[in-house]
Amino acid sequence: MTKRIGLFGFGVVGQGYYQIAKKQKEKWIPDTIVVKDQKKRRSSDIRFSYDSQDVFDKNPDYILELISNMEEAYEYASEALKRGITVISANKKMLSAHLPELINLQKVFGGKLLYEASVAAGIPVITNLETHFEEDNIISIEGILNGSSNYILSRIFNNGLSFGEALRLAQQKGFAESDPSFDINGSDVASKLNILILHAFGKFVGEKQIATFGIQNLGEDEIALAKSLGLKIKLIAKAEKDYRGISAYIIPTLVEESNPFFGVENEYNAVKINSEHLQDQFYQGKGAGSLPTGAAVYGDLIKARNGFGYNYSKVNFDKPLDEKLLNLGVRVLIKSKSEEIIETNIFSPEFIKCIDGFYFSVGKIKPKNLSKLNELKEVSLLALPDFLTSSDVLKSLEGIKKSEELLFK
Amino acid sequence: MTKRIGLFGFGVVGQGYYQIAKKQKEKWIPDTIVVKDQKKRRSSDIRFSYDSQDVFDKNPDYILELISNMEEAYEYASEALKRGITVISANKKMLSAHLPELINLQKVFGGKLLYEASVAAGIPVITNLETHFEEDNIISIEGILNGSSNYILSRIFNNGLSFGEALRLAQQKGFAESDPSFDINGSDVASKLNILILHAFGKFVGEKQIATFGIQNLGEDEIALAKSLGLKIKLIAKAEKDYRGISAYIIPTLVEESNPFFGVENEYNAVKINSEHLQDQFYQGKGAGSLPTGAAVYGDLIKARNGFGYNYSKVNFDKPLDEKLLNLGVRVLIKSKSEEIIETNIFSPEFIKCIDGFYFSVGKIKPKNLSKLNELKEVSLLALPDFLTSSDVLKSLEGIKKSEELLFK
Numbered sequence A, B: 001m002t003k004r005i006g007l008f009g010f011g012v013v014g015q016g017y018y019q020i021a022k023k024q025k026e027k028w029i030p031d032t033i034v035v036k037d038q039k040k041r042r043s044s045d046i047r048f049s050y051d052s053q054d055v056f057d058k059n060p061d062y063i064l065e066l067i068s069n070m071e072e073a074y075e076y077a078s079e080a081l082k083r084g085i086t087v088i089s090a091n092k093k094m095l096s097a098h099l100p101e102l103i104n105l106q107k108v109f110g111g112k113l114l115y116e117a118s119v120a121a122g123i124p125v126i127t128n129l130e131t132h133f134e135e136d137n138i139i140s141i142e143g144i145l146n147g148s149s150n151y152i153l154s155r156i157f158n159n160g161l162s163f164g165e166a167l168r169l170a171q172q173k174g175f176a177e178s179d180p181s182f183d184i185n186g187s188d189v190a191s192k193l194n195i196l197i198l199h200a201f202g203k204f205v206g207e208k209q210i211a212t213f214g215i216q217n218l219g220e221d222e223i224a225l226a227k228s229l230g231l232k233i234k235l236i237a238k239a240e241k242d243y244r245g246i247s248a249y250i251i252p253t254l255v256e257e258s259n260p261f262f263g264v265e266n267e268y269n270a271v272k273i274n275s276e277h278l279q280d281q282f283y284q285g286k287g288a289g290s291l292p293t294g295a296a297v298y299g300d301l302i303k304a305r306n307g308f309g310y311n312y313s314k315v316n317f318d319k320p321l322d323e324k325l326l327n328l329g330v331r332v333l334i335k336s337k338s339e340e341i342i343e344t345n346i347f348s349p350e351f352i353k354c355i356d357g358f359y360f361s362v363g364k365i366k367p368k369n370l371s372k373l374n375e376l377k378e379v380s381l382l383a384l385p386d387f388l389t390s391s392d393v394l395k396s397l398e399g400i401k402k403s404e405e406l407l408f409k
């Protein structure tokens, strides 16, 4: 029995889906494809529509929401769910903003919503959380969740490119979002972590609450420091739960060779889950790109056809879904032109040192302060692994500065 | 609605399951637990039975088959499936021997059979193959699939233990099977690879066909060689498919630092899947032990309760399930006391060299010959990564031998 499919969006992801669907035994080719820009040149083999009602008029069984816009995506998805239609979405920004309402619409009208492609594209992390980990108690979930910023870090570390060169390359390859600032300032990661927290811990915290610091201000000093210590910098998102509650933050982090994130390069994403019974698991795969993301969308369609839906098994529906995050300290290296910024943000400092007009300090920062600092131009932050002492950091920094001096003499 | 559960076996896995079930909201405590040895001392809190009919008399909804014996496991599982009961099994030896019959029983009588714990214990590889990869075209699947032999290799490489010491430690920790020779000679891995091949490629090849060489003959020379080249030895199972058919083998393999298997230590297992659309994915997690394996069993129960079953989606049921494996050459380093062994097994040799009474050669071996050599005492084999030239190998071997000479002078 063929099913009717309506598709919104025919960009990187929509075209990836289409290319895959055409090759399958079950050619789930959309009846209608709605796009936005009437002036764009398009393949003449496919008929496009510019009116979203065209999709609904055909009474589709499934809707694929693969557009870049967030408000309209919410409109299409919620309209479909109200009609009891199953929706597949890749739109983390939209999902992260509206999951509580969308969960409610699923319950009331019986349609399903699947969105594996929205977090870590090709990696089946949401499916695994909803099946394999359904009855396990998750302690922490950590990830490299933005393919484009990870690609930039790889090009900087492995090929010596500048930040700007690396960003342009990521855009050329189609890994970056239409507005790349979301990729590099951690905002895209916050959407994804917010979704993961719901599936791992059963609570909706909202991405505004998630302490976020991106890679946009990473300077040569921090890169040289990492290299001189044999470490790499990765943009790590982390959420953990203990008896007090949930904490979560996103911050560029120094990782050592024995950390499985160390080897995650280019557009790959990775997720590490620590739980009471299954203990620790690590998944790595393509986190962006047309085919891996399109395949995750196609996979959701097959799962839905087989009767699969998310149970939101960690959610206790008798209690409020919303939860306030804890604000526990994270140990960081901070660099700033202003000593005041350091003094007002860092507590228990292990040192404060001025080198070449920059203030450096190692100490703890309250996650809440991260997001405020993320908007400043001249502050850079790195989370530190426990084993790294402040004297190691200081020695390396001084070494780097000295060799720079020698270079410029 | 509570479900009736019958449990066979209360060893490492059975107890792990029990410990987890007791803590859950849905306390899926078995009505009946059947074990074998009437003389064993057991906890007085739990009532045991020694008669398998006790399980069936209670009309269970689910049966957990967690025993160490293979023939009786098949009896219990097939009897249950004939009654349309859903069966969860961890018994790779039994499954690998009987999957075609068991698939047929599922079709005829409508009961389901799930067995995530049987391959890579805690890692949801079968579930992912059956859901996320259902419509993707898998090119290769590779893994570290035996926790106990991986643990032994880690102790040898990282702590300088001897083979025997490391094996005893693995047994003490409960990672080794009751007969540890299955762990170290690759036989346990062959059962698992056989199961994976069915889910990845839709064909039943049978473990007897899978070319298998274990770690039991790994000598100091091979370990010193790996170390001097900055590499590690891992017991890797690999299956791949191209237009000609499927090839598969299990062999100790030299891996380089950039290979994700390099960092897989101790009782961890890992699986790497390469496919057309999702491209490459890598999963790592506990591959043995009471809680991770028990959690995988509990997870299967929850999945079955939610309506999940394996679709065997890669299988074409209009064609024979059995398939003959290809016999393509694998590039190895071979070491033997007998030059004849080398000459009759290695083709396209890059060198043959006698050092200290041992013959070493780098060349290709037909997978078929691996299993024959696996039964000999004095032959050792290592698969080589492509980048490693035979002159690198030779130079390292000669270096090792020279420093040994110096040591003994």
Ligand SMILES: NC(=O)c1ccc[n+]([C@@H]2O[C@H](COP(=O)([O-])OP(=O)(O)OC[C@H]3O[C@@H](n4cnc5c(N)ncnc54)[C@H](OP(=O)(O)O)[C@@H]3O)[C@@H](O)[C@H]2O)c1
Pocket: A008, A009, A010, A011, A012, A013, A014, A034, A035, A036, A037, A038, A040, A066, A067, A068, A069, A072, A073, A090, A091, A092, A093, A117, A118, A121, A174, A175, A177, A178, A287, A288, A289, A290, A293
């Ligand atoms: N790219 C990735 O690797 C990736 C990975 C995971 C998730 N995602 C998510 O997947 C979604 C799509 O990303 P993408 O990379 O495919 O974006 P894209 O290449 O920019 O394409 C966006 C598509 O959406 C269409 N569109 C925008 N607003 C629309 C509207 N109101 N109605 C109908 N169509 C509309 C555009 O139409 P026009 O053709 O007329 O411009 C275009 O076809 C986003 O939510 C993104 O965050 C992307």
Ligand SMILES: NC(=O)c1ccc[n+]([C@@H]2O[C@H](COP(=O)([O-])OP(=O)(O)OC[C@H]3O[C@@H](n4cnc5c(N)ncnc54)[C@H](OP(=O)(O)O)[C@@H]3O)[C@@H](O)[C@H]2O)c1
Pocket: B008, B009, B010, B011, B012, B013, B014, B034, B035, B036, B037, B038, B040, B066, B067, B068, B069, B072, B073, B090, B091, B092, B093, B117, B118, B121, B174, B175, B177, B178, B287, B288, B289, B290, B293
């Ligand atoms: N250990 C692991 O980490 C692991 C991981 C993955 C899969 N597995 C698989 O899981 C299965 C169980 O392994 P295990 O490590 O739990 O073994 P185990 O510790 O040796 O325990 C085996 C249990 O099976 C019982 N048993 C044996 N024959 C029986 C029979 N005919 N009828 C009823 N009970 C019988 C034994 O009874 P008694 O108590 O009377 O001796 C014992 O309770 C095996 O197939 C194994 O390959 C194990």
